[in-house]
Each structure stands twice: as structure tokens, then as C-alpha cells.
Amino acid sequence: xxxxxxxxxxxxxxxxxxxxxxxxxxxxxxxxxxxxxxxxxxxxxxxxxxxxxxxxxxxxxxxxxxxxxxxxxxxxxxxxxxxxxxxxxxxxxxxxxxxxxxxxxxxxxxxxxxxxxxxxxxxxxxxxxxxxxxxxxxxxxxxxxxxxxxx
Numbered sequence: 001x002x003x004x005x006x007x008x009x010x011x012x013x014x015x016x017x018x019x020x021x022x023x024x025x026x027x028x029x030x031x032x033x034x035x036x037x038x039x040x041x042x043x044x045x046x047x048x049x050x051x052x053x054x055x056x057x058x059x060x061x062x063x064x065x066x067x068x069x070x071x072x073x074x075x076x077x078x079x080x081x082x083x084x085x086x087x088x089x090x091x092x093x094x095x096x097x098x099x100x101x102x103x104x105x106x107x108x109x110x111x112x113x114x115x116x117x118x119x120x121x122x123x124x125x126x127x128x129x130x131x132x133x134x135x136x137x138x139x140x141x142x143x144x145x146x147x148x149x150x151x
Contacts, residue, residue, distance in 0.1 A: 008052035013044035
């Protein structure tokens with residue numbers, strides 16, 4: 001399978017929003033706070049801010065990375081695209097642009113937590129959910145091209 005990473009276009013809002021909304025529907029621990037239409041509109045705003053890179057295959061858009069400066073705001077893949085190295089490609093893309101990266105992942109999202117640790121991120125803080133819309137406990141991860149403890 002050939003995967004192409006490219007900057008998102010406004011016409012990608014539907015696909016990215018559907019992927020993001022689908023994640024909430026797949027996970028019973030994740031509250032569904034927004035309709036699919038609202039989620040598509042939200043993704044459209046991120047695209048308008050030039051934050052979004054999409055992964056495209058012959059099947060169309062299968063995932064996206066939203067990068068706000070050095071903060072990974074979102075990294076989501078369609079269920080059928082997981083476990084194929086696309087998430088790693090997104091992280092490699094982000095790492096090629098920044099010497100340091102940070103992100104938040106929900107503690108309940110154990111697969112994502114393992115993924116970020118496996119790809120060189122370190123846990124730097126934990127939150128009780130008071131600072132996110134979902135009110136879910138989260139973990140802040142950070143990556144530094146020289147390693148967090150290298151000074």
C-alpha cells in the first residue's frame with residue numbers, strides 16, 4: 001500500500017472529521033460531545049489554519065495529523081489504516097520539522113500511550129481532565145531530538 005502525506009485541502013474536512021468522529025464512536029470511554037457535522041466543521045477550521053497533513057492511499061484519506069507549531073494537536077487514523085506504519089510516518093514528518101514536540105493523550109487511550117512511548121516520547125505530566133473538554137484524565141508527552149535528559 002502506497003501512502004502519501006500531503007497538506008490537507010478544504011475538501012478533506014469531511015474525511016478528517018469522519019475519522020475523528022469515528023474515534024469517539026469506537027471507544028466507549030470517549031464521550032461523544034459533538035455531532036459528525038460539528039466535527040467536520042472543526043477539522044475544516046484546523047485545515048484553514050494550515051495545521052493538517054493527511055495520509056492518502058488508493059482508498060482516499062485514511063488519517064491526519066494536526067500540528068499547531070510544535071504541539072501535536074491531533075493524530076488520528078481510520079480503523080482500517082491502523083497498525084500499518086502510517087502513525088510513525090506522521091511522527092517522522094513532525095519530527096523533521098521541529099526539534100521538540102509535545103502532545104496530550106487520554107490515559108484511557110492505552111494504545112496511543114504505548115505508541116508515543118515506543119516512538120521516543122517521554123511522559124512529562126498528568127492531568128485530571130479539568131483542562132480538556134472531555135473531562136478525561138490525560139498525559140502530556142514530550143519529545144526532543146536530543147533526548148529530554150541531554151540538556
